[in-house]
Amino acid sequence: MNVGYRMAYRLGVTPWEWAGRSLGAQLATFLDGQDPQAGPPGKALDAGCGTGGHAIEMARRGWQVTGIDAVPLAVDRARARAEAAGVDATFVLGDVTELEKSVGRG
Numbered sequence: 001m002n003v004g005y006r007m008a009y010r011l012g013v014t015p016w017e018w019a020g021r022s023l024g025a026q027l028a029t030f031l032d033g034q035d036p037q038a039g040p041p042g043k044a045l046d047a048g049c050g051t052g053g054h055a056i057e058m059a060r061r062g063w064q065v066t067g068i069d070a071v072p073l074a075v076d077r078a079r080a081r082a083e084a085a086g087v088d089a090t091f092v093l094g095d096v097t098e099l100e101k102s103v104g105r106g
Contacts, residue, residue: 002070002071005070005071005074006071006072006073009071009073009074010073014050016050017050017051017053023054027054027057027058028057031057031058031061032061041058041061041062041063041064042063042064043063043064043065043066044058044063044064044065044066045065045066045067045068045099046058046065046066046067046068047068047096047099048068048069048096049067049068049069049074049075049078049091050069050071050074050078051074051077051078051081052067052077052078052079052081052082052089052091053081054067055067055078055082055089055091056078056081056082056085056087056089058089059082059085059087059088059089060085060087065089065090066089066090066091066092067089067090067091067092068091068092068093068094068096068099069091069092069093069094069096070093070094070095070096072093075091075092075093078091079091
């Protein structure tokens, strides 16, 4: 499966990315509606983060976010997007089925 995703990113055939953008608007609305009196945001893990859209939305709102994906090009793009957005988010190349190995214990 990983080879298929790598090829899809290289060819620019990533329908899950454009579908995720519409869901990103819903995520932003949800996060904007959170009670500020509830305390500071916590940690979040974006498993299968792709190019990092959801992780970046959370990082904009103060979450400590780690995104993980098995596709090197997707992780590179996520890092570049986070830098362009001026947010602090960590993106890891790894296997979501082996989280402890990929991101450790948190």
